[in-house]
Amino acid sequence: MATREQQLTEVFVEVADSLIDDFDVIDFLQKLSVRCMELLDVAAVGILLADQNDRLHLLAASDEHTRLLELFALQHDQGPCVDCYRDGLPRINISLTDPTAATMWPQFARGAESVGFVATNALPLRLRGRIIGALSLFQSASEPLPDQDLTLAQALADVATIAILQQRTLAYSEAERDQLQYALNSRIVIEQVKGILTERWQMPIDEAFSVFRAYARAHNRKLSALARDIAEGTQDTDTIRTFAEQSAARDS
Amino acid sequence: MISDRMSEILLLLQTEEWPTVAADTADVLAVDGIAVSAGNAPGGTEILWSSGRISRDFEDLQLTLGYGPGADCLAGGTAVRVPDLGRVREDRWPALVIEASALKVRAVFCFPLHIGAITLGVLTLVRSSPGHLARAQGDDVNVLAVALTKYVLGLGSPLLSAAENQELTAPVLHQAVLHQATGMVSVQLSVPLGEALLRLRAHAYSNSRTLTDTARDVVDRRLWLEPDPHPMNPTDDEDTDEDED
Numbered sequence: 297m298a299t300r301e302q303q304l305t306e307v308f309v310e311v312a313d314s315l316i317d318d319f320d321v322i323d324f325l326q327k328l329s330v331r332c333m334e335l336l337d338v339a340a341v342g343i344l345l346a347d348q349n350d351r352l353h354l355l356a357a358s359d360e361h362t363r364l365l366e367l368f369a370l371q372h373d374q375g376p377c378v379d380c381y382r383d384g385l386p387r388i389n390i391s392l393t394d395p396t397a398a399t400m401w402p403q404f405a406r407g408a409e410s411v412g413f414v415a416t417n418a419l420p421l422r423l424r425g426r427i428i429g430a431l432s433l434f435q436s437a438s439e440p441l442p443d444q445d446l447t448l449a450q451a452l453a454d455v456a457t458i459a460i461l462q463q464r465t466l467a468y469s470e471a472e473r474d475q476l477q478y479a480l481n482s483r484i485v486i487e488q489v490k491g492i493l494t495e496r497w498q499m500p501i502d503e504a505f506s507v508f509r510a511y512a513r514a515h516n517r518k519l520s521a522l523a524r525d526i527a528e529g530t531q532d533t534d535t536i537r538t539f540a541e542q543s544a545a546r547d548s
Numbered sequence: 549m550i551s552d553r554m555s556e557i558l559l560l561l562q563t564e565e566w567p568t569v570a571a572d573t574a575d576v577l578a579v580d581g582i583a584v585s586a587g588n589a590p591g592g593t594e595i596l597w598s599s600g601r602i603s604r605d606f607e608d609l610q611l612t613l614g615y616g617p618g619a620d621c622l623a624g625g626t627a628v629r630v631p632d633l634g635r636v637r638e639d640r641w642p643a644l645v646i647e648a649s650a651l652k653v654r655a656v657f658c659f660p661l662h663i664g665a666i667t668l669g670v671l672t673l674v675r676s677s678p679g680h681l682a683r684a685q686g687d688d689v690n691v692l693a694v695a696l697t698k699y700v701l702g703l704g705s706p707l708l709s710a711a712e713n714q715e716l717t718a719p720v721l722h723q724a725v726l727h728q729a730t731g732m733v734s735v736q737l738s739v740p741l742g743e744a745l746l747r748l749r750a751h752a753y754s755n756s757r758t759l760t761d762t763a764r765d766v767v768d769r770r771l772w773l774e775p776d777p778h779p780m781n782p783t784d785d786e787d788t789d790e791d792e793d
Contacts, residue, residue, distance in 0.1 A: 348550075348690045354724075365724055470681060474627040477690060481625065484664030487724045488741055491731020491767070501728060501767065527665030527731075527741060 300335065304448075307331045311455055320518035321479045322486060324459050325356035332433070332452050333358040336445050339413060339436040342368040343456050344377055345421070345429035347480055348473075352377055352429060355460070355483050360505050367407045368432065375404040377430040380418035384427045386450070387418040389440040414438045417446075419453040423461065428476065431456060482520045489523040496533055507540040514539070551576065554688040558695050570599035577689060578682055579673040581653075583607045584661070584696055585618060586669040593618065593669065596700065605651050606674050609644065616644050618670045621658035625667070628658045632678035652676045659689060661697040664727055666742040668700045701742060729763035733773050747773050 310331070314324045329341040340359065344352040354368040371377045376387035390397060393414050397405040408416065413434040421429040431453040433441075441449070461475050493504035512522045525531035553576045560569045574582040581603030587593035593611060598604040610616035617628040630636060632655060633648050648656075655675040661668045671693050673681070681689065726748075734744035751773055752762040765771035 348687050348694070369724060470627075470629060473687075473690060474629070478626040481660075481662060481664060484727050487727035488664045488666075488731040488734075491728035491733075492735055493731075494728070495732040495735035524665055 303331070303335055307335070307452075307455075311459070314459060319459075320482075320520045321460055322356055322482050323512075323519040325456060326358075326519065328452065328456055328459070329356050329358040332431070332449070335452070336433060336441065336449055338417075338433045338441075340364055340411075340434040342432040343421075343429065344368065344371060344381075344432060345460065345476060345479060346381060346427075347476075350381075352381060353480055353483065355429075355479055360509075361502050363411055367404075367411055367413075367434075370404045370407050371430075371432065374401045376401075376416055376418040377432050380420050380430045381427055384420050384422065386420060386446070387416075388446060390416050390418075391438060392416055393438070408434065412436050415440075417441060417449065419446075419450050421453050421457045421460070423457055423472070428457060428460070428472075482523075485520060485523045485527055489526045492526060493533060493536075497537055507536060510543065511536045511539050514543075550687050550691050554691065558691065561695055561699060570597055573692065574599045574603075574673070577673055577692075579655075579657075579675045581606070581674045583672050583674075584669055584700065585611075585672065586700060587622075593622075596669065602651060602653065602676070603672065603674055606648065606653050606656070607672065609647050609651065613641075613644055613647075616641050617656050617658045618672055621660050621670050622667060625660055625662060627660065628656075629680070630656045631680045634678065654678045657681055657689070659693040661693060661700055663697060663701070663745065664730075664741070666701070666730075666740075666745065668697055668742065671696055701746065723760060723763070725767050726759060726763045729766035732766050736773055737775050 307328070310324075310327060325343050329343060332341040333339070340357065342357040342364075343355050345355045346352050351372045353372060354365060357364060357368060376390050380387050391414065392405055392408045411434075413436055415435040415438050417433040417435075419431040419433075420427045421431060431449065433449065435441075460479050461472050489508065490501050490505050493499075493508055494501040497504055497507075499507075508522070508526075509519065511517070512519050522531060526533060557569060557573050557576055560572070570582055574580065581599050581601075583598035583603035583606070584596045585593040585607055586596045593607075595604060595607045595611070598607060607618070610618045617630050621628040633645050634654065636645055638645075648654075653674045653676065655678050657673040659671045661671060671689075673689070726745075729748055730741055730745045733739075733747055734741045737744065737747060739747070748762055748766070749759060751771075752759045755762070762771065766773070
Protein backbone atom coordinates (compact mmCIF):
# COMPACT_ATOMS: atom_id res chain seq x y z
CA MET A 297 0.00 0.00 0.00
CA ALA A 298 1.47 3.32 -1.06
CA THR A 299 1.77 6.03 1.57
CA ARG A 300 -0.49 9.00 1.35
CA GLU A 301 2.40 11.18 0.20
CA GLN A 302 3.15 8.75 -2.63
CA GLN A 303 -0.49 8.71 -3.64
CA LEU A 304 -0.65 12.49 -3.60
CA THR A 305 2.51 12.75 -5.66
CA GLU A 306 1.01 10.43 -8.25
CA VAL A 307 -2.11 12.54 -8.44
CA PHE A 308 -0.14 15.68 -9.10
CA VAL A 309 2.02 13.97 -11.69
CA GLU A 310 -1.19 12.84 -13.42
CA VAL A 311 -2.55 16.37 -13.30
CA ALA A 312 0.62 17.81 -14.81
CA ASP A 313 0.67 15.12 -17.52
CA SER A 314 -2.95 15.67 -18.37
CA LEU A 315 -2.43 19.36 -18.96
CA ILE A 316 0.48 18.93 -21.34
CA ASP A 317 -0.59 15.72 -23.08
CA ASP A 318 -3.41 14.92 -25.41
CA PHE A 319 -6.19 15.61 -22.97
CA ASP A 320 -9.52 13.86 -22.43
CA VAL A 321 -11.64 15.50 -19.77
CA ILE A 322 -13.90 12.53 -19.00
CA ASP A 323 -10.97 10.18 -18.80
CA PHE A 324 -9.06 12.48 -16.51
CA LEU A 325 -12.00 13.17 -14.19
CA GLN A 326 -12.77 9.48 -13.96
CA LYS A 327 -9.22 8.79 -12.77
CA LEU A 328 -9.38 11.77 -10.43
CA SER A 329 -12.62 10.43 -8.90
CA VAL A 330 -10.93 7.12 -8.15
CA ARG A 331 -7.90 8.91 -6.66
CA CYS A 332 -10.19 11.01 -4.54
CA MET A 333 -11.98 7.92 -3.27
CA GLU A 334 -8.66 6.29 -2.30
CA LEU A 335 -7.06 9.37 -0.74
CA LEU A 336 -10.08 10.37 1.31
CA ASP A 337 -11.08 6.80 2.05
CA VAL A 338 -14.69 7.36 1.02
CA ALA A 339 -17.08 4.92 -0.67
CA ALA A 340 -17.85 6.81 -3.87
CA VAL A 341 -16.98 10.07 -5.61
CA GLY A 342 -18.72 11.94 -8.40
CA ILE A 343 -17.95 15.15 -10.25
CA LEU A 344 -20.98 17.19 -11.26
CA LEU A 345 -21.07 20.10 -13.68
CA ALA A 346 -23.83 22.67 -14.18
CA ASP A 347 -25.33 23.27 -17.62
CA GLN A 348 -26.56 26.60 -19.00
CA ASN A 349 -29.85 26.12 -17.12
CA ASP A 350 -28.04 25.65 -13.79
CA ARG A 351 -28.83 21.95 -13.63
CA LEU A 352 -26.11 19.64 -12.35
CA HIS A 353 -25.01 16.68 -14.46
CA LEU A 354 -22.58 13.93 -13.63
CA LEU A 355 -19.38 14.09 -15.66
CA ALA A 356 -17.46 11.25 -14.06
CA ALA A 357 -17.69 8.91 -11.08
CA SER A 358 -15.38 6.59 -9.18
CA ASP A 359 -17.50 3.71 -10.36
CA GLU A 360 -20.18 3.56 -13.01
CA HIS A 361 -22.71 1.22 -11.49
CA THR A 362 -26.09 2.22 -12.77
CA ARG A 363 -27.59 2.54 -9.29
CA LEU A 364 -24.80 4.87 -8.28
CA LEU A 365 -25.19 6.90 -11.47
CA GLU A 366 -28.89 7.25 -10.76
CA LEU A 367 -28.08 8.58 -7.30
CA PHE A 368 -25.81 11.21 -8.83
CA ALA A 369 -28.50 11.97 -11.40
CA LEU A 370 -31.00 12.68 -8.62
CA GLN A 371 -28.73 15.53 -7.59
CA HIS A 372 -29.62 17.52 -10.67
CA ASP A 373 -32.38 19.17 -8.69
CA GLN A 374 -32.03 18.18 -5.05
CA GLY A 375 -29.42 17.26 -2.48
CA PRO A 376 -26.38 18.83 -0.83
CA CYS A 377 -24.61 19.31 -4.19
CA VAL A 378 -27.43 21.50 -5.49
CA ASP A 379 -27.31 23.59 -2.30
CA CYS A 380 -23.54 23.80 -2.51
CA TYR A 381 -23.72 24.86 -6.16
CA ARG A 382 -26.29 27.57 -5.38
CA ASP A 383 -24.38 29.36 -2.63
CA GLY A 384 -20.83 28.11 -3.15
CA LEU A 385 -20.51 26.84 0.43
CA PRO A 386 -19.35 23.29 1.11
CA ARG A 387 -21.80 20.87 2.75
CA ILE A 388 -19.76 18.77 5.11
CA ASN A 389 -20.45 15.51 6.96
CA ILE A 390 -24.13 15.43 6.17
CA SER A 391 -25.77 12.47 7.83
CA LEU A 392 -28.13 10.68 5.48
CA THR A 393 -29.76 8.68 8.25
CA ASP A 394 -30.77 11.88 10.04
CA PRO A 395 -34.49 12.65 9.53
CA THR A 396 -33.51 16.19 8.44
CA ALA A 397 -31.96 14.78 5.27
CA ALA A 398 -35.11 12.81 4.46
CA THR A 399 -37.18 15.96 4.91
CA MET A 400 -34.92 18.23 2.87
CA TRP A 401 -34.16 15.84 0.03
CA PRO A 402 -36.61 12.91 0.19
CA GLN A 403 -35.70 11.16 -3.09
CA PHE A 404 -32.00 11.76 -2.68
CA ALA A 405 -31.88 10.48 0.92
CA ARG A 406 -33.89 7.38 -0.06
CA GLY A 407 -31.65 6.72 -3.04
CA ALA A 408 -28.45 7.12 -1.02
CA GLU A 409 -29.72 4.82 1.70
CA SER A 410 -30.64 2.12 -0.81
CA VAL A 411 -27.04 2.05 -2.07
CA GLY A 412 -25.76 1.79 1.51
CA PHE A 413 -24.45 5.31 2.06
CA VAL A 414 -24.86 6.94 5.46
CA ALA A 415 -23.03 10.22 5.00
CA THR A 416 -22.21 12.65 2.19
CA ASN A 417 -20.13 15.75 1.48
CA ALA A 418 -20.44 18.31 -1.29
CA LEU A 419 -17.62 20.68 -2.24
CA PRO A 420 -17.87 23.50 -4.77
CA LEU A 421 -16.00 23.56 -8.09
CA ARG A 422 -14.91 27.19 -7.93
CA LEU A 423 -13.72 29.51 -10.61
CA ARG A 424 -12.94 33.11 -9.68
CA GLY A 425 -16.06 33.77 -7.67
CA ARG A 426 -18.22 31.60 -9.91
CA ILE A 427 -19.33 28.07 -9.11
CA ILE A 428 -19.40 25.66 -12.04
CA GLY A 429 -20.36 22.42 -10.28
CA ALA A 430 -19.69 20.23 -7.26
CA LEU A 431 -17.58 17.36 -6.02
CA SER A 432 -19.80 14.76 -4.37
CA LEU A 433 -18.42 12.33 -1.78
CA PHE A 434 -20.33 9.43 -0.27
CA GLN A 435 -19.39 7.43 2.81
CA SER A 436 -20.69 4.08 4.00
CA ALA A 437 -19.41 4.73 7.53
CA SER A 438 -20.66 7.67 9.56
CA GLU A 439 -17.22 8.80 10.71
CA PRO A 440 -16.76 12.51 9.92
CA LEU A 441 -13.97 13.49 7.52
CA PRO A 442 -11.10 15.17 9.41
CA ASP A 443 -10.34 18.82 8.61
CA GLN A 444 -7.15 18.03 6.73
CA ASP A 445 -9.06 15.65 4.47
CA LEU A 446 -11.59 18.36 3.74
CA THR A 447 -8.79 20.72 2.75
CA LEU A 448 -7.45 18.02 0.46
CA ALA A 449 -10.93 17.38 -0.94
CA GLN A 450 -11.30 21.06 -1.83
CA ALA A 451 -7.86 21.01 -3.48
CA LEU A 452 -8.97 18.01 -5.57
CA ALA A 453 -12.19 19.84 -6.46
CA ASP A 454 -10.06 22.77 -7.67
CA VAL A 455 -7.96 20.37 -9.74
CA ALA A 456 -11.17 19.09 -11.34
CA THR A 457 -12.16 22.68 -12.19
CA ILE A 458 -8.81 23.35 -13.81
CA ALA A 459 -9.03 20.13 -15.78
CA ILE A 460 -12.55 20.87 -17.03
CA LEU A 461 -11.59 24.32 -18.16
CA GLN A 462 -8.09 23.36 -19.31
CA GLN A 463 -5.97 26.08 -17.81
CA ARG A 464 -4.63 27.09 -21.21
CA THR A 465 -7.92 28.53 -22.37
CA LEU A 466 -8.82 30.46 -19.25
CA ALA A 467 -8.48 33.82 -20.97
CA TYR A 468 -12.14 34.30 -21.86
CA SER A 469 -15.32 33.51 -20.13
CA GLU A 470 -16.80 32.45 -23.49
CA ALA A 471 -14.04 29.86 -23.88
CA GLU A 472 -15.00 28.57 -20.45
CA ARG A 473 -18.59 28.21 -21.56
CA ASP A 474 -17.48 26.28 -24.63
CA GLN A 475 -15.37 23.94 -22.51
CA LEU A 476 -18.32 23.25 -20.19
CA GLN A 477 -20.56 22.47 -23.16
CA TYR A 478 -17.91 20.23 -24.64
CA ALA A 479 -17.47 18.30 -21.38
CA LEU A 480 -21.24 17.82 -20.98
CA ASN A 481 -21.55 16.56 -24.54
CA SER A 482 -18.62 14.15 -24.14
CA ARG A 483 -20.46 12.55 -21.25
CA ILE A 484 -23.52 12.00 -23.47
CA VAL A 485 -21.39 10.15 -26.04
CA ILE A 486 -20.26 7.74 -23.31
CA GLU A 487 -23.87 6.98 -22.36
CA GLN A 488 -24.89 6.43 -25.99
CA VAL A 489 -22.01 4.00 -26.40
CA LYS A 490 -22.96 2.12 -23.25
CA GLY A 491 -26.34 1.55 -24.92
CA ILE A 492 -24.75 0.41 -28.19
CA LEU A 493 -22.45 -2.05 -26.40
CA THR A 494 -25.01 -3.48 -23.99
CA GLU A 495 -27.31 -4.25 -26.92
CA ARG A 496 -24.66 -5.49 -29.32
CA TRP A 497 -23.05 -7.75 -26.74
CA GLN A 498 -26.25 -8.62 -24.86
CA MET A 499 -24.62 -8.07 -21.49
CA PRO A 500 -25.60 -5.86 -18.53
CA ILE A 501 -24.84 -2.19 -19.09
CA ASP A 502 -22.35 -1.95 -16.18
CA GLU A 503 -20.46 -4.97 -17.47
CA ALA A 504 -20.37 -3.58 -21.00
CA PHE A 505 -18.89 -0.36 -19.67
CA SER A 506 -16.26 -2.23 -17.65
CA VAL A 507 -15.17 -4.11 -20.78
CA PHE A 508 -15.06 -0.85 -22.74
CA ARG A 509 -12.99 0.86 -20.05
CA ALA A 510 -10.59 -2.05 -19.61
CA TYR A 511 -9.97 -2.07 -23.36
CA ALA A 512 -9.36 1.68 -23.43
CA ARG A 513 -6.88 1.46 -20.54
CA ALA A 514 -5.02 -1.54 -21.95
CA HIS A 515 -4.69 0.12 -25.36
CA ASN A 516 -3.94 3.56 -24.03
CA ARG A 517 -7.05 5.00 -25.66
CA LYS A 518 -8.96 7.96 -24.28
CA LEU A 519 -12.49 7.06 -23.13
CA SER A 520 -14.18 9.85 -25.10
CA ALA A 521 -12.19 9.22 -28.27
CA LEU A 522 -12.88 5.49 -28.19
CA ALA A 523 -16.55 6.17 -27.47
CA ARG A 524 -16.75 8.52 -30.44
CA ASP A 525 -15.15 5.96 -32.74
CA ILE A 526 -17.65 3.34 -31.63
CA ALA A 527 -20.58 5.71 -32.10
CA GLU A 528 -19.38 6.67 -35.57
CA GLY A 529 -18.82 3.04 -36.52
CA THR A 530 -15.08 3.41 -37.11
CA GLN A 531 -14.11 1.14 -34.21
CA ASP A 532 -14.83 -2.58 -34.51
CA THR A 533 -16.53 -3.60 -31.27
CA ASP A 534 -15.91 -7.34 -31.79
CA THR A 535 -12.21 -6.64 -31.24
CA ILE A 536 -13.03 -5.13 -27.86
CA ARG A 537 -15.15 -8.06 -26.85
CA THR A 538 -12.55 -10.59 -27.98
CA PHE A 539 -9.93 -8.73 -25.99
CA ALA A 540 -12.12 -8.96 -22.87
CA GLU A 541 -12.69 -12.69 -23.35
CA GLN A 542 -8.98 -13.30 -23.81
CA SER A 543 -8.12 -11.29 -20.69
CA ALA A 544 -10.72 -13.21 -18.70
CA ALA A 545 -9.30 -16.52 -19.97
CA ARG A 546 -5.78 -15.45 -19.00
CA ASP A 547 -6.87 -14.41 -15.53
CA SER A 548 -8.68 -17.64 -14.72
CA MET B 549 -28.53 33.95 -17.73
CA ILE B 550 -30.79 34.06 -20.76
CA SER B 551 -32.06 37.43 -21.90
CA ASP B 552 -35.81 38.08 -22.06
CA ARG B 553 -35.58 38.69 -25.78
CA MET B 554 -33.94 35.32 -26.34
CA SER B 555 -36.67 33.64 -24.28
CA GLU B 556 -39.20 35.19 -26.65
CA ILE B 557 -37.23 33.95 -29.66
CA LEU B 558 -37.19 30.41 -28.25
CA LEU B 559 -40.98 30.51 -27.87
CA LEU B 560 -41.37 31.81 -31.41
CA LEU B 561 -39.16 28.99 -32.67
CA GLN B 562 -41.75 26.52 -31.44
CA THR B 563 -44.63 28.11 -33.23
CA GLU B 564 -43.36 29.98 -36.26
CA GLU B 565 -41.36 29.18 -39.32
CA TRP B 566 -37.67 29.61 -38.74
CA PRO B 567 -37.02 32.11 -41.55
CA THR B 568 -39.26 34.68 -39.94
CA VAL B 569 -37.38 34.30 -36.65
CA ALA B 570 -33.83 34.22 -38.00
CA ALA B 571 -33.44 37.95 -38.56
CA ASP B 572 -34.79 38.73 -35.08
CA THR B 573 -32.40 36.19 -33.60
CA ALA B 574 -29.43 37.85 -35.31
CA ASP B 575 -30.65 41.13 -33.89
CA VAL B 576 -30.87 39.78 -30.33
CA LEU B 577 -27.35 38.39 -30.61
CA ALA B 578 -26.09 41.71 -32.03
CA VAL B 579 -24.64 40.11 -35.18
CA ASP B 580 -25.27 40.79 -38.87
CA GLY B 581 -26.22 37.30 -39.89
CA ILE B 582 -27.10 33.88 -38.58
CA ALA B 583 -27.29 30.56 -40.41
CA VAL B 584 -27.80 26.90 -39.70
CA SER B 585 -26.11 24.35 -41.91
CA ALA B 586 -27.05 20.71 -41.62
CA GLY B 587 -24.73 17.81 -42.12
CA ASN B 588 -22.04 15.99 -40.25
CA ALA B 589 -19.10 15.89 -42.64
CA PRO B 590 -16.69 18.75 -43.17
CA GLY B 591 -17.45 20.22 -46.56
CA GLY B 592 -20.57 18.09 -46.92
CA THR B 593 -23.02 20.45 -45.33
CA GLU B 594 -26.18 22.01 -46.64
CA ILE B 595 -27.61 25.38 -45.71
CA LEU B 596 -30.90 24.90 -43.91
CA TRP B 597 -31.70 28.44 -42.91
CA SER B 598 -30.15 31.84 -42.95
CA SER B 599 -31.23 35.28 -41.86
CA GLY B 600 -30.17 36.87 -45.12
CA ARG B 601 -27.57 37.36 -47.79
CA ILE B 602 -24.42 37.89 -45.75
CA SER B 603 -24.87 34.60 -43.90
CA ARG B 604 -25.97 32.68 -46.97
CA ASP B 605 -22.94 33.88 -48.91
CA PHE B 606 -20.57 33.01 -46.09
CA GLU B 607 -22.03 29.50 -45.77
CA ASP B 608 -21.76 29.09 -49.54
CA LEU B 609 -18.15 30.15 -49.37
CA GLN B 610 -17.35 27.55 -46.71
CA LEU B 611 -19.18 24.88 -48.72
CA THR B 612 -17.29 25.74 -51.87
CA LEU B 613 -13.91 25.76 -50.16
CA GLY B 614 -14.63 22.69 -48.06
CA TYR B 615 -13.01 24.21 -45.00
CA GLY B 616 -13.50 27.01 -42.51
CA PRO B 617 -14.62 27.57 -38.94
CA GLY B 618 -17.83 25.60 -39.55
CA ALA B 619 -15.95 22.48 -40.65
CA ASP B 620 -13.54 22.86 -37.72
CA CYS B 621 -16.49 23.18 -35.36
CA LEU B 622 -18.00 19.95 -36.72
CA ALA B 623 -14.71 18.09 -36.58
CA GLY B 624 -13.84 19.21 -33.05
CA GLY B 625 -17.33 19.03 -31.59
CA THR B 626 -16.79 22.36 -29.90
CA ALA B 627 -17.47 26.03 -30.58
CA VAL B 628 -15.08 27.91 -32.83
CA ARG B 629 -14.94 31.64 -32.19
CA VAL B 630 -13.08 33.90 -34.56
CA PRO B 631 -13.47 37.46 -33.26
CA ASP B 632 -11.27 38.85 -36.03
CA LEU B 633 -10.68 37.05 -39.33
CA GLY B 634 -8.00 39.63 -40.06
CA ARG B 635 -5.86 38.22 -37.27
CA VAL B 636 -6.13 34.53 -38.10
CA ARG B 637 -2.89 32.67 -38.86
CA GLU B 638 -2.37 32.85 -42.61
CA ASP B 639 -2.31 29.13 -43.29
CA ARG B 640 -5.40 28.33 -41.25
CA TRP B 641 -8.04 29.10 -43.88
CA PRO B 642 -6.04 30.82 -46.64
CA ALA B 643 -8.64 31.59 -49.32
CA LEU B 644 -11.49 31.96 -46.87
CA VAL B 645 -9.99 34.95 -45.12
CA ILE B 646 -9.60 36.83 -48.42
CA GLU B 647 -13.06 35.95 -49.72
CA ALA B 648 -14.74 36.70 -46.39
CA SER B 649 -13.38 40.19 -46.46
CA ALA B 650 -15.07 40.72 -49.83
CA LEU B 651 -18.33 39.57 -48.20
CA LYS B 652 -17.74 42.06 -45.37
CA VAL B 653 -17.52 39.28 -42.81
CA ARG B 654 -14.98 40.12 -40.12
CA ALA B 655 -16.02 38.00 -37.12
CA VAL B 656 -17.42 34.43 -37.15
CA PHE B 657 -18.79 32.29 -34.32
CA CYS B 658 -19.69 28.65 -34.89
CA PHE B 659 -21.53 26.38 -32.47
CA PRO B 660 -22.07 22.65 -32.94
CA LEU B 661 -25.62 21.32 -32.99
CA HIS B 662 -25.17 17.93 -31.42
CA ILE B 663 -26.42 15.48 -28.81
CA GLY B 664 -23.49 13.32 -27.82
CA ALA B 665 -22.32 11.59 -30.99
CA ILE B 666 -25.39 12.74 -32.94
CA THR B 667 -24.06 15.62 -35.02
CA LEU B 668 -26.69 17.56 -36.87
CA GLY B 669 -25.03 20.72 -38.06
CA VAL B 670 -23.58 24.08 -37.14
CA LEU B 671 -25.03 27.38 -36.04
CA THR B 672 -22.93 30.21 -37.47
CA LEU B 673 -23.09 33.88 -36.51
CA VAL B 674 -21.29 36.46 -38.63
CA ARG B 675 -20.58 40.13 -38.05
CA SER B 676 -18.97 42.80 -40.20
CA SER B 677 -17.06 44.35 -37.30
CA PRO B 678 -14.37 42.57 -35.26
CA GLY B 679 -14.74 41.69 -31.58
CA HIS B 680 -16.06 39.07 -29.22
CA LEU B 681 -19.72 38.29 -28.79
CA ALA B 682 -21.10 40.62 -26.17
CA ARG B 683 -20.83 38.99 -22.77
CA ALA B 684 -24.55 39.06 -22.06
CA GLN B 685 -25.12 36.98 -25.16
CA GLY B 686 -23.01 34.09 -23.91
CA ASP B 687 -25.77 31.96 -22.46
CA ASP B 688 -28.23 33.10 -25.11
CA VAL B 689 -26.22 31.53 -27.86
CA ASN B 690 -25.69 28.23 -26.00
CA VAL B 691 -29.37 27.93 -25.19
CA LEU B 692 -30.22 28.80 -28.78
CA ALA B 693 -27.87 26.05 -29.99
CA VAL B 694 -29.70 23.50 -27.81
CA ALA B 695 -33.08 24.69 -29.12
CA LEU B 696 -31.91 24.53 -32.73
CA THR B 697 -30.43 21.07 -32.19
CA LYS B 698 -33.88 19.85 -31.20
CA TYR B 699 -35.45 21.74 -34.08
CA VAL B 700 -33.10 20.27 -36.68
CA LEU B 701 -33.56 16.79 -35.28
CA GLY B 702 -37.30 17.27 -35.62
CA LEU B 703 -37.77 17.04 -31.89
CA GLY B 704 -38.94 20.57 -31.37
CA SER B 705 -41.62 20.17 -33.98
CA PRO B 706 -44.12 22.98 -34.22
CA LEU B 707 -46.75 20.24 -34.50
CA LEU B 708 -46.19 19.28 -30.89
CA SER B 709 -47.79 21.15 -28.04
CA ALA B 710 -45.71 23.43 -25.85
CA ALA B 711 -45.91 20.88 -23.02
CA GLU B 712 -44.55 18.16 -25.25
CA ASN B 713 -41.72 20.37 -26.35
CA GLN B 714 -41.10 21.33 -22.76
CA GLU B 715 -40.36 17.70 -21.99
CA LEU B 716 -37.39 17.91 -24.31
CA THR B 717 -35.64 20.70 -22.50
CA ALA B 718 -32.00 20.37 -21.61
CA PRO B 719 -32.46 18.41 -18.34
CA VAL B 720 -34.15 15.55 -20.19
CA LEU B 721 -31.48 15.64 -22.85
CA HIS B 722 -28.91 15.12 -20.11
CA GLN B 723 -30.45 12.01 -18.61
CA ALA B 724 -28.10 9.06 -18.94
CA VAL B 725 -30.98 6.64 -19.46
CA LEU B 726 -32.18 8.48 -22.58
CA HIS B 727 -28.77 8.24 -24.25
CA GLN B 728 -28.27 4.62 -23.23
CA ALA B 729 -31.68 3.78 -24.71
CA THR B 730 -30.78 5.70 -27.88
CA GLY B 731 -27.66 3.56 -28.27
CA MET B 732 -29.65 0.36 -27.71
CA VAL B 733 -32.38 1.30 -30.19
CA SER B 734 -29.80 2.21 -32.83
CA VAL B 735 -28.47 -1.37 -32.60
CA GLN B 736 -31.93 -2.96 -32.44
CA LEU B 737 -33.11 -1.14 -35.56
CA SER B 738 -29.74 -0.77 -37.30
CA VAL B 739 -30.26 2.97 -37.65
CA PRO B 740 -28.04 5.97 -36.85
CA LEU B 741 -28.23 7.36 -33.31
CA GLY B 742 -30.17 10.43 -34.45
CA GLU B 743 -32.91 8.32 -35.98
CA ALA B 744 -32.93 6.06 -32.91
CA LEU B 745 -33.69 9.08 -30.72
CA LEU B 746 -36.56 10.05 -33.03
CA ARG B 747 -37.98 6.52 -32.88
CA LEU B 748 -37.90 6.65 -29.11
CA ARG B 749 -39.63 10.01 -29.16
CA ALA B 750 -42.27 8.77 -31.58
CA HIS B 751 -42.90 5.67 -29.51
CA ALA B 752 -43.29 7.73 -26.34
CA TYR B 753 -45.65 10.12 -28.11
CA SER B 754 -47.88 7.50 -29.71
CA ASN B 755 -48.19 5.66 -26.39
CA SER B 756 -48.80 8.86 -24.40
CA ARG B 757 -45.80 8.20 -22.20
CA THR B 758 -42.87 10.36 -21.25
CA LEU B 759 -39.60 10.02 -23.08
CA THR B 760 -37.80 9.19 -19.84
CA ASP B 761 -40.17 6.34 -18.96
CA THR B 762 -39.94 4.96 -22.48
CA ALA B 763 -36.15 5.11 -22.37
CA ARG B 764 -36.12 3.35 -19.02
CA ASP B 765 -38.27 0.52 -20.40
CA VAL B 766 -35.78 0.05 -23.22
CA VAL B 767 -32.79 0.02 -20.86
CA ASP B 768 -34.55 -2.40 -18.50
CA ARG B 769 -35.36 -4.58 -21.53
CA ARG B 770 -39.11 -4.36 -21.11
CA LEU B 771 -39.50 -2.69 -24.49
CA TRP B 772 -38.05 -3.44 -27.92
CA LEU B 773 -38.78 -1.13 -30.81
CA GLU B 774 -39.78 -2.74 -34.09
CA PRO B 775 -38.31 -1.65 -37.41
CA ASP B 776 -40.59 0.91 -39.04
CA PRO B 777 -40.61 1.05 -42.85
CA HIS B 778 -41.92 4.64 -42.89
CA PRO B 779 -39.40 7.42 -42.29
CA MET B 780 -40.35 9.55 -39.32
CA ASN B 781 -39.11 12.83 -40.53
CA PRO B 782 -38.23 14.42 -43.82
CA THR B 783 -34.69 15.21 -42.63
CA ASP B 784 -34.02 11.50 -42.13
CA ASP B 785 -33.48 11.01 -45.83
CA GLU B 786 -30.70 13.55 -45.81
CA ASP B 787 -28.99 11.79 -42.96
CA THR B 788 -28.81 8.33 -44.46
CA ASP B 789 -25.24 8.82 -45.61
CA GLU B 790 -24.08 8.36 -42.02
CA ASP B 791 -25.50 4.85 -41.95
CA GLU B 792 -22.67 2.70 -43.17
CA ASP B 793 -23.81 -0.77 -42.14
